[in-house]
Amino acid sequence: MVALPAKRLPPAEPRASRYIRGSIDPKPPPTLPQTTPPPAPQLPSDPFAxxxxxxxxxxxxxxxxxxxTGTVDEYFQYLQSVEEDGSSAPGLVAEVINLFIGDANSILNGIAGLLNQPVVDFNKVDDLVHQLKGCSCSVGAKKVNLCCMYFHQFIESRSKEGCLMALSLLRNEFCDVCNKFQTMMQLEQQIAACGPK
Known part of the structure; x- marks a missing residue:
């Protein structure tokens, strides 16, 4: 029997580091298109800053x-223009936004309560989703409105699991639009604190 010369192997690397260096799969993972909106502007703590x-x-x-980003639509623009041209009382947009936030939050809690029942009354869920759709249209909250239309598909098919998934998506969009509206109103308050135009 002839002895073969021993091959010298490189030291073993942990699996994770080989993956990171690309030796397991030479192709990089696919990149997904950027779908997240840009971060909200940083508000100064001092309005005079x-x-x-x-x-x-x-x-x-x-x-x-x-x-x-499709968060709001042309109706929101209409609300702003009515306030800016003086054909409504100052503060109309903020008032409508605050009504929307309060009503929508209450409706979302009602929907969650209905979906947590052992037997879901899909007709009541449908009524509440329809109300929420109306609320979102009144302020131009486009993504919330689209989520309501998506929700209706699961109501029609009487899918409790689908409705719970749609409710989660709806809550996320609602929170996103609320955060953006609140940032906008804070900026408006800081502008007002600086004095007249």
């Missing part, structure tokens, strides 16, 4: 991103 013009620019950028 920025000039009114800089705050207005930040507000305009924030509202533009709300349109670009």
């Amino acid at each position: 920025m000039s009114a013009a800089a705050l207005r620019a930040l507000l305009n950028s924030h509202v533009t991103s709300m349109f670009n």
